[in-house]
Amino acid sequence: MSGKFSMVAAINRAIDEAMAEDEGVILLGEDVAAKQGGGVFKISSGLTEKYGEHRIRATPISEQAIMGACVGAALAGFRPIAEIMLMNFVTVAMDQIVNHAAKLRFMSGGQTNVPLVIRTTTGVGVGFGGQHSDMLEAWFAHVPGLKIVTPSNPADAQGLMRSAIACNDPVIFIENILCYGMMAEAPEAGHRVPLGKAAVTREGRDCSIVTYGRTVIDAVTVADQLAEEGISVEVIDLRTIAPYDEETVVASVRKTGRAVVLHEAVKAYGTGAEISARLHEALFNELKAPVQRIGGAFSAVPMANALEQAWIPTKDGIKAAVRTTMSWKA
């Protein structure tokens, strides 16, 4: 494939490639088969025709049963992909994810493992309100045994999805609805991005913005704007949220001496708190300012656009946080 392709096409392509290589790769989820149109967001479009309804299984609206079936198939050596349409619906399947998928390798003493990918989408900014918009990555990051991945661009989506399917442990793959239409140059077939490796999306000298997913785009825009003021911002895209690439993050902040951790999820108790704490532990004497955190407000995601835009981290807010680190007086 050459030319530009969308985030949706990237994810579809990665799943298609993996299914062509391995009979054990199956997809379960609501509406995912051809008969239902290939999924609400068309991620599985065209796959039923190629691989059959026994591998692309449209399910009842039964998140516990979807997740449990994927856990069981994974235990039997399959590499199932569970599509949970929206991230808030993952809460219905929490027992299977937290008590089973995450822990069975450990509790069995390594006799079994759960090579499962949980695909789910979410995002603030489209007026879906409190039960269709949350980023819940911090909940899962707190559970030993789960890996969490989120792409910020189509090429990474393809490469991270291939690596997630190949991973022998459960991976939660978070997509952002607002990024689905994003277009970019398609990478080569078989492209993979390793789990646990961050990308230095933009190099800089003065302050590091550590982020992931959709807010990478905002961070890059802010970096461009601040460059005009003579502030050189480095942007780190974690790509894997947990376990994250601490080496790359620490190396960046050691160089710049300043950091802002940015995410769309609620700021309080978010992953930014963990990353900030670890940066202070590792670099306390080298930091030129305390690490700043930016995240969503402490409320349910509101519906009204005026409220939603006030809830979500803004470019002005990110700029202000960078300036705070730049002007800090010890």
Added chain:
Amino acid sequence: MTIDRDKLLDIYTRTMKVARADEKFRGLLAGGSLAVIYYTVRGQELVSAAMMAALEPSDYLVTTYRGQHDQIAKGVPLGPLFAEIAGKATGTCKGKGGSMHITHPDSGVMVTTGVVGSGLPIANGLALASQNRGDGRVTVTCFGDGATNIGAFHEAMNMAQLWKLPVIFFCQNNRYGEHTAFADHTKVESVVARAAAYGMKGVQVDGNDAEAMYTVAKEAVDRARAGEGPTLIEAMCYRMMGHFFGADFSYMPKEHLTEMAAADPLPRLRKLMLDYQFTEGELDAIVAGIDAGVDAAWTFAVESPFPDTSEIRKDVFEEEIVA
């Protein structure tokens, strides 16, 4: 005589292995030489033995925290099983799971869960893998009557029937969900009545009747293996002690206790064995052999080392956690 004599002997051997191991554990707990949470299987020995006798060793099993009867009857070796319960490095799960999380894929025991109802959706996944592979395996998932009011039961039953999965939902109706009697947790007359809600075949059986229990189990296994879909089996039995070892069960009415004692599967099975022309001497010799194995397994567990603390960093992910 409605079942094969050799099959009955097989059921008897499995039953007594479960029974003698359970008695051993209760003795150890009562005597203070073991201090762990233990959900005794007294009263449910036969239901499990007859079900597992209808399976192949390669068939899958998913069970629950009250699962020692299922695990032993399915073939988990006693040494690693006891070592696991005692938290030893030689246990089935290196001491990292314990009695509520026994796993032994070599015997087909893929998951033991401590969460009520959670095994049913997982069993569907194992069965789905078998269906796609066409490997002919059957998956059995065990649970109590208490699990039939949780959402996972209903979601799993519906999906299994929808996809005609080779799975058997094996409800051991021991009449109590923890401390709550069946009639106090649902207005449905029986568990098996719920099968109709999913268009599934359901069979209720006196689980303490070895011939009937085995016949029902075998038919469900044959159906699943032939691709004819799942069965809900409701095996009526009794939990002859408290929810866990040492727990009070004074909430059980006197009539229930009387009924329960009369239904004890062990003397009933012994009588059936004599009807099938086995001699007292043959049966005693079988039990003596089992007891020797049980004692040897416990000695193995006691003499085994505790796990190294580095195990905390292993098996979280495929790669070890950096200390």
